[in-house]
Amino acid sequence: MLSHGKAANTTSIEGKPMTAPAVRSRKEFGKTLAVDITHRLRQDIVACRLKPGEPLKFDALRLAFGASFTTLREALTSLTADGLVIAEEQRGFRVAPVTTEDLFDVTNTRVLIEIELLKRSIENGGDDWEIAVMSTLHRLGRIEERLSGNHVEDPEWKIAHRQFHEALVSGGASPTLLGIRASLFERAERYRNLSSMFRPQSRDKVGEHRAIMQAAIARDTDLAISLIDRHIRSTSDNVVKYASHLLTQP
Amino acid sequence: MLSHGKAANTTSIEGKPMTAPAVRSRKEFGKTLAVDITHRLRQDIVACRLKPGEPLKFDALRLAFGASFTTLREALTSLTADGLVIAEEQRGFRVAPVTTEDLFDVTNTRVLIEIELLKRSIENGGDDWEIAVMSTLHRLGRIEERLSGNHVEDPEWKIAHRQFHEALVSGGASPTLLGIRASLFERAERYRNLSSMFRPQSRDKVGEHRAIMQAAIARDTDLAISLIDRHIRSTSDNVVKYASHLLTQP
DNA sequence: ATAGGTATTATTTTCGAAAATAGACCGTGG
């Protein structure tokens, strides 16, 4: 089902001289266990280590994450709001299924939101925005050079990729829109991960990203919009092309 | 602080012959207590019976809702995702504060989303959509006739009003977008409720709604869009005008 | 055989006690 060994936890050793090895808290992400488990569960779902549609039974989760009913319940409730988990009252939770319908829905919504945020960024983005866009793209390029071929599966590439897209829209500061965007990005990433397992060769993302960056920095709104639109949709088309057999058809 | 009597709990009377009048379950909204409490809490927050910024302490909530820590925690976690509750790790929950920044953010996002959905509805809406739009407007009109003057505070009017706006966008079937819209609508409604307590006279909503309906049914996309845009923004302007003293300035 | 009910088991949901943490209070030493 999944991984997560109980993982020896040597986080946060406090400043005292020679105090015990301090097993203290496996909390990597948040202060409370619940938000920590939320993040870990989210990662497992996005990475498809937990398969779409799979039932999330408490006994199994309790074993895998070493937390109690209540804590897990809270984590699952959070993820339900993100659309990564489905809750059926009185009948437990399961990983949200992947469907072509949902993929298109997510993609269309993403296009709408990303375009709006990109517009605002181009309009209002200052020096720091430009720098963020350029530097995140640069890092992405470096990683791609190093990892010739299939970067898409590399965790470092994924982070850099996410950060570039985040930087791109960071100029238009709307907490609400940015929150929605982040959630949609993850839902989409799950589909990307699904197809990356079957995709033969990755297309020229380097060039695509560079073109988007240039249009944005040049404040060419129309061009930037049309590029990002194509970029997002082509990614989603790729999923349909290479992973359609994994999508449960309605 | 708030209402919600302890409400004697005569749940689950099993099917025996002549057992008591069966008060059966205070669960009005969902099957599980947690989702039920989520809804009740949501209503209390939207209606401002729970004041913006107010800390949500477990002891008090437990008394008011007659549920345990865990159940309340789950409810609060849900509401956090809706932007109605703020969670500060290790320091509990509190009702999301109201600020002009947030109001503008919500309003702008709403305009974006509602316009998109309205576009799609006008493009794809069939007979059932037209009928839904017209009949919900009709009901709204009737209620306004009956309640001359300040309808905005009337719960029946609120429901009819929400249903009209829901019908208007129900043609563009995107679960994701509709979910976002619903959440934003409630966040906005909280602000509306805030200002309605101080607004001297309600402006001509009847006419506004009718005009939107007519433009939509006539499939005049541009007109409908500009009307809904103005409608949403003017509502928000009203809040600033009459309730600005309640908004915590940054 | 089979529909319909009934006991059994599996699983989720809810609870209140116990642990962990933050916040307030208070005295002490600079």
Place this chain on the structure above:
DNA sequence: CCACGGTCTATTTTCGAAAATAATACCTAT
């Protein structure tokens, strides 16, 4: 007087047991 440190209190967070509910297996009467 103020800063620092430690104790006590208020509050949140986590746990595992207990209750409620759904799923399954089994039995009986038609």
